[in-house]
Amino acid sequence: MVRGKDLYEILGVPRNASQDEIRRAYLKLAHKYHPDKTGGNKEAEEKLKEINAAYDVLKNPEKRAQYDRFGTVDGQPFDMGGFTGGFRGFTEGFGEGFESPFDDLFDMIFGSGTRRTSRRSSAQRGNDVETTLTITLKESATGAKKRVRYLCKEQCTECHGTGAEPGSKPEVCPQCGGTGQIRASHGFFSVTRTCPQCRGGGKYISRPCMRCGGQGRISATRETEINIPPGVDTGTTLRSVGDGEAGTNGGPPGDLYVHLQLKEHPLFERKGDDLYCEVPVTLSQAISGTVIKAPTLIDGMIDLTIPEGTQSGDLLRKKGLGMPRLNNRGRGDLYYKIVVEIPVRLSKHQQDLLRELDDLANAKNYPQYWKFRELKEKNFD
Ligand SMILES: [Zn+2]
Ligand SMILES: [Zn+2]
Known part of the structure; x- marks a missing residue:
């Protein structure tokens, strides 16, 4: 992984770049630093590696969101100990999806392709799924239990996951003889490749299931309850362990990632850990000073002293009445922004x-x- 360097900088795109912009920036750079162009220049090679690593993260919306939120994707533990009910922070798995450059090397050295065989035919973890959930500002302050509905691929009930039309059976792949791999000799070495016909599955389906189109799986709506810890914000992603797609061959299920989005509140605006509330007062209240009842987000009504001679735009701070921080690290402040209202339509x-x-x-x-x-x-x- 690229440490210390900003992935957006590496690709030369702004943080809010669209996926398409990221792709185009990557293609341009990949072209520029391609060994064919640079004649095998070492520096260019390093640069290309960096570009590839950055793109590997940013091309994937989920990894990108993790990077945006935590500034890393290389599997460093994040302490999100306040999460309960099966939620943990991101502590693992960010390396997934990076094809190791050594895979082919291992295959060449060990020839037999044992590595790939074991990886493919044994238990495989199910895919992760993601969804978004909108919550209120109040829910983000108090924490909440929420039901989430999301789409998840499940085993097709028609073919029971085989992908073959009921009455028929998947057959052994004719190209690889069911091993899922094609072996070829390259000089001294024997190189194994994934079978292109069955994509490594070793099976061939002559009559695909009508319901799932031979996939063996169909999209279904699922529902689960998640615990939202106090202090979350728009952009926070929660993980519900085991609520993703089912694994295959007895492998564990994937996880569900829930991206949170906060609804706007009519009275309070959140800025980081602090809350802001605009309070209109009359000319005479601002001139003479007074005590008024002011709303808070989760602490009920409080007495707010408007000092004599308060000007429009003055901020009155209430310490500790802002948003809770994640993991019980205290609370931000609540600011009342005084707006002296000039009376209109006076007689x-x-x-x-x-x-x-x-x-x-x-x-x-x-x-x-x-x-x-x-x-x-x-x-x-
Ligand atoms: Zn089916
Ligand atoms: Zn095959």
Whole structure:
């Protein structure tokens, strides 16, 4: 894996680049640093490896999301100990899907292809599946148990997973004789390759099942309950162990990854661990100061003191009433942003009262106004 370097930088794309942009950037770079072009230059070769590694992560939306969130995909443990009910952080498996460059080498050295055989015919873990879930800001603050519905491939009930139309049977692949591999001699070495006809399965289906098209599996809707720990945010991904596709040959099932999305709240805006709430006050409340009842996200109503002479835009902070941080690491703050509302559609009488106030006011009452009056008369260079 590429350590220390930003994968987006390596590909020269912005963090919000689309999958298509990433692909195009990769193809361009791969072309530029191709050994055919660079004549086997060592530096270019290193660069190409880096580009390939970066693309391996960013081309896969799931790995990309993990990278965006955690800044790594190389299997470093993440402590997400606050997760309960079968949820753990990402601690493993990010190396999956990277074809080891040594596979072919092993095959060549050991010739017999034992490595591939054991990998293929024995138990295989089921695929991971992913889905998105929208939750409210309040749920992200308190934590919640939520039911998630998602699509998952399951064994076809018609052919019971064989992929062959009921009444028929999968036959032994004629090309590889059922081993799933083709062996060829290259000089001293014997090289094994995955059989192209059966793709390594060793079986050949002459009459594919009508229901699943010979896949042996069909998409089905599943439902599971997940525990959402307090402090999650848009972009947080939770893993539900074992809720992915079933494994084959007795292998363990894959996992379900749930990407969370927060709904907007009519009163509170989240910025990191802090919450912001706009509070309109009247002219006279801002002028004289007062105590009002203010809402919080999960702590009920509180008394909020508006100090005398509060200006529009002033922030009043309530410590510890913001969002909880993951893993019980305390809470952020809640900020009330005061908006002094200028009254509109006042009657003539009301307007006269205010004008009277202005007539009696001086530079002490309106320091900025009077300062500006003074400054604008001066000649500045
Ligand atoms: Zn079927
Ligand atoms: Zn075959």
